[in-house]
Amino acid sequence: MSRKAITGLVAAMAVALTACTGNTAQPPAGSGQGGAKVANDEPGEKVVIGFSAPAADHGWMAAITNAAKAEAGKYSDVELRVVEGTNDVNLQISQVETFINDKVDAIVLLPFDGAALTPVALKAMKAGIPVINVDREFDSPFAARSTVLGDNYGMGVSAGTYICEKLKGKTGAVVAEIAGIDSLPLTQDRSKGFADALSECGLKVNNRVAAEFTVESGEKAAANLLQAAPKLDAVWNHDDDQGVGVSAAIKNAGRSEFFLVGGAGSANVMREIKADNGLHKATVVYPSTQGADGIRLARLAVQGKALGDLVEVEIPREIQLYAPVVTKDNVDRYLPAAFES
């Protein structure tokens, strides 16, 4: 009962939040659609934004920086300073220090480790530079003006709910899960959401393996899974980058009795869903445009503008993005924002 309530609450929150941010998935003209009359896209005072993110060692992370650059390019009043990818927190801290020395107007930061970058983000905020925190949260509420987060638990819920619908009325259905790096909190959140949603319709995860977000590890994990489970009905794979390997393993094993649900939302999986020529029938989006959202929020924060379609006069403190299920029916809406793995 309480679990049901939590799931309901999460869903309601997610719906409410999508309403605020739904525009960002579409071309920039989107802000005109809302009820409130806003002119947020009109050029304003010049804004210098510093952007830093971890190393682009997989497709999603590469897409974060690319989307942020593309978004900044759409605004004549934004000057973006990008320091590219590092997984060395010591170096990322010095990059942010450089932004502070440069007195940029705002900093958009996807930290390699949220807690480790908190002191330098606090320093920036103290220096009067608004910090927009993306994806991995700081451990102090004073370290960021605004935070953009994905919804890992929601991803699991979306995938589980979709599989429940597809397998409705089928007794004894076998569901498998191919997780990402198992010890990461984000993977644990995704798996918990998935298990919670499945239990709503009387299903459970019959087989579970974990990969490491890479193509190679996806192939290995899926090959093991297929050996272990001679008959499957549905498989959720957490990440479309490792999904390339998962698909290869399935092809090698010559299996096709089940359907596959992806995660993160890469363009090649969405093209497969659109063409309906593979096992992927759906994927769950973990927006790779979070960095781009951060750029927009930073610009608004500096120019003192509000978020269109909200009544408030300031940008919100935190925005959690929705994790929608992409199927053949709605793939055209999401394909333009998908990332290439």
Added chain:
Amino acid sequence: MSEDTATRAAPRTNGTSFLASAPGRNTGLVVALVLLCLVGVVTAGDRFADLDNVLTILRLASVIGVVSVGMTFVITGGGIDLSVGAIVALASVWATTLATQSMATNTHWLIMVFTALAVGAGCGVINGALIAYGRIVAFIATLAMLAAARGLAEIISNRRTQIVNVQGFTAFFDASVLGVPVLVVVFALVAASGWVLLNRTTFGRRTFAVGGNPEAARLAGIDVRRHTVMLYTLLGVCCGIAAVMLVARTTTGSSTHGLLYELDAIAAVVIGGTLLSGGRGTIAGTVFGVLIFTTLSNVFTLNNLSISAQAVAKGAIIVVAVLLQQRLARRSTA
């Protein structure tokens, strides 16, 4: 035979060109650093030649600098250590566990510092013992430590980032002495002590002897195995210091700290003029090597250039430095 090797181990200052001598090599590094600074001033102007920016460079250099000073000893002594990054991670995690932190809150924050130093020293002793007494090649022994120490760090921290809540600790390292951040002061102290230890003590002379020719050193009455253990322990302690600095800088301990520090440290030591084969080493050169890499990184950041381009430049610098070194070495033995 032993006579021949003994003469090779002797200092070979006679008949070498100015560039091959220690001050000459450092002049080359200073020129390289000045050139890099000129590039910085030309491309980034006031943003580069700004006190805040200089402090940013020095703070970035501090952590890896301390590791590199320790690495200079090991490489001069004819060894190599691939496990420094992993030891930094393990020490940072061990010093920030809930148990350590609550002990530190109840007594003094120095407990955290001692823990990190002890963990570093312990790893160093194991490395040294495996190499000296277990007769495992340094490359393999420290490769094993690289894997094991980071693995242990992941187990202890459960792969989560541990946040430091001990106020005294962060307050101390956040401070400045006469405008110089404490981290930079620590680096300067470590570098100065390292210079004295290598150039002005018996320990330093033994290090050169062991690295130049262990057999000759043994015949000269040096306990080579004990000395090897001491060298790796010294580096382990340096890793512990670096871990404390990184914990202070990030206010966290994490199993992902210190990624690839082994490569950064070895690169800085090598371009500084320390011979990878051992027997010749310079602390001043290492400090310049670290400063060259961190300044390079800063210039690239200021100019909005990617980390990838920076890695290419770094690779080119290493190759040029080693080629130069080989020519100088050949000339000095000829």
